[in-house]
Amino acid sequence: MEKFIVELDNITKEFPGVKALDHVQFNLKRGEVLAFLGENGAGKSTLMKILSGIYAKDEGTIKVDGKVIDSMSPKEAQELGIAIIHQELNMCAHLSVAENIFLGREKTKSGVLSNKEMKQESLEILKRLNIDIDPETIVGSLPVSKQQMVEIAKALSTNARILIMDEPTSALTSAEIDELFRIIRQLKQEGCAIVYISHRLEELQHITDRVTILRDGQYVTTLDFQETDLERIVSFMVGREITEKFPRVSCKKGKKILEIRKLNAGKLVRDVDLELYEGEIVGIAGLMGAGRTETTRAIFGVDPKESGEIILDGKTIEIQRPIDAIKSGIVLAPEDRKKDGLCTKLSVGDNIALPNLDILCDRLGVVNMKKQQGMVEKSVSDLKIKLAGAEVNAGSLSGGNQQKVVVGKWLARNSRVVIFDEPTRGIDVAAKVEIYNLMNQLKQQGIGVMFVSSEMPEIMGISDRIVVMCDGRITGELLPEEATQDKILRYATQFEKKINTSISE
Ligand SMILES: Nc1ncnc2c1ncn2[C@@H]1O[C@H](COP(=O)(O)OP(=O)(O)OP(=O)(O)O)[C@@H](O)[C@H]1O
Numbered sequence: 001m002e003k004f005i006v007e008l009d010n011i012t013k014e015f016p017g018v019k020a021l022d023h024v025q026f027n028l029k030r031g032e033v034l035a036f037l038g039e040n041g042a043g044k045s046t047l048m049k050i051l052s053g054i055y056a057k058d059e060g061t062i063k064v065d066g067k068v069i070d071s072m073s074p075k076e077a078q079e080l081g082i083a084i085i086h087q088e089l090n091m092c093a094h095l096s097v098a099e100n101i102f103l104g105r106e107k108t109k110s111g112v113l114s115n116k117e118m119k120q121e122s123l124e125i126l127k128r129l130n131i132d133i134d135p136e137t138i139v140g141s142l143p144v145s146k147q148q149m150v151e152i153a154k155a156l157s158t159n160a161r162i163l164i165m166d167e168p169t170s171a172l173t174s175a176e177i178d179e180l181f182r183i184i185r186q187l188k189q190e191g192c193a194i195v196y197i198s199h200r201l202e203e204l205q206h207i208t209d210r211v212t213i214l215r216d217g218q219y220v221t222t223l224d225f226q227e228t229d230l231e232r233i234v235s236f237m238v239g240r241e242i243t244e245k246f247p248r249v250s251c252k253k254g255k256k257i258l259e260i261r262k263l264n265a266g267k268l269v270r271d272v273d274l275e276l277y278e279g280e281i282v283g284i285a286g287l288m289g290a291g292r293t294e295t296t297r298a299i300f301g302v303d304p305k306e307s308g309e310i311i312l313d314g315k316t317i318e319i320q321r322p323i324d325a326i327k328s329g330i331v332l333a334p335e336d337r338k339k340d341g342l343c344t345k346l347s348v349g350d351n352i353a354l355p356n357l358d359i360l361c362d363r364l365g366v367v368n369m370k371k372q373q374g375m376v377e378k379s380v381s382d383l384k385i386k387l388a389g390a391e392v393n394a395g396s397l398s399g400g401n402q403q404k405v406v407v408g409k410w411l412a413r414n415s416r417v418v419i420f421d422e423p424t425r426g427i428d429v430a431a432k433v434e435i436y437n438l439m440n441q442l443k444q445q446g447i448g449v450m451f452v453s454s455e456m457p458e459i460m461g462i463s464d465r466i467v468v469m470c471d472g473r474i475t476g477e478l479l480p481e482e483a484t485q486d487k488i489l490r491y492a493t494q495f496e497k498k499i500n501t502s503i504s505e
């Protein structure tokens, strides 16, 4: 019989109103990478939080190294060699990289913090991971991708034997992902067992040995990765075949809705010209750091503009703050949902109602609860947001469902332009299709849709026009029928010195 390092049997976990896990089984072998898959809300994070001592199980048995563990705290889990890299970043933004890595297990010498030692050890771990970050850097000043790498470094610094990665790549650049995979293979060789959770199924082939699939809190199956294929995995995940990954609807291109002229803002938005027509979806492609998010933020009034003009339906508009944009009919679903997109401590209903209070309040400024309820119910059902009720905290939803709430709150308004920044990050295959349908629906209503995405297939599959950015500038434009990954990449890497060389085929 195979020896498992972790054996979970019949694990059940209930939250008020939701059975997150229903008699689930889960096994993990030494030295393997197990991809743990399932739709948003399937229960993946919950099971892994139980394994790492964050949640207590309601029922079932946990065995580590064949020994039954009745209950454990996160600290005890850590002592057993279990480390978890959480789906949502969990760093203390105002502490340094080294302080974050050693948080809760600070090194001391005769009762005094030995900063030097912690710094030195951090440096070694970062070096082992090939990460070029000064341990004294304040974490909050790092881009999300680097914070993610620090989180990985932190988990590794505990010498984990069982490493759980809950969507580690959702904010990484492709070079960083390669680096991460190198580290994973190295750890695997050293005998570390790795649980890998991801919605980016294409990346699994580089590292995966086995796959375990959950659906609606129930165990579905475990497969040898070599002996299966992605289509089969997806059908196990969603319980049906997904026929159309990128649903496309054709609309007549109507009149021009939005025009951005020579927009400049910060370091990463330079002379950006953009147009958006009724009945079209414009995809903005580019590498991380190309200035795409910054462009959306400047349009929406989050960051100040230095120069440039925004023309909506033929009229120049002034956008100083997001409220100006919202009032004129331009809305943004931002990239970092936890930080910018949601109030995690407010209910889902309140999150949806919040930016729509102008519509929901009567003349005296009192919220019409019935109207609010109707609005919330519509968003929840339109987007198939999975929750126990609209009164639960937005923070308690699964990652993908949180993303749907971020999108859902804008659906209630009659907007002219909806801008999405990485709308499908962390979203499962079936929910992605729902988001695309939603974008199509907006487009059919005559709303201009613009979306930033780093996923080439989605950019090519959904856009009616593709605009590519590099170094804060627009470097190319393509129609979907002529677009290939190569062409997009070539525009995406047209750094300034090459900006005038034309693309040769
Ligand atoms: N702290 C909590 N309080 C209440 N409900 C919760 C809590 N944590 C999770 N849930 C619910 O349990 C279910 C499973 O959530 P979980 O986060 O484990 O899903 P997941 O598989 O990780 O999904 P995703 O891929 O979106 O991250 C969901 O319905 C979620 O809303």
Ligand SMILES: [Mg+2]
Pocket (backbone or CB within 6 Å): 044, 045, 046, 087, 166, 398, 399
């Ligand atoms: Mg999760």
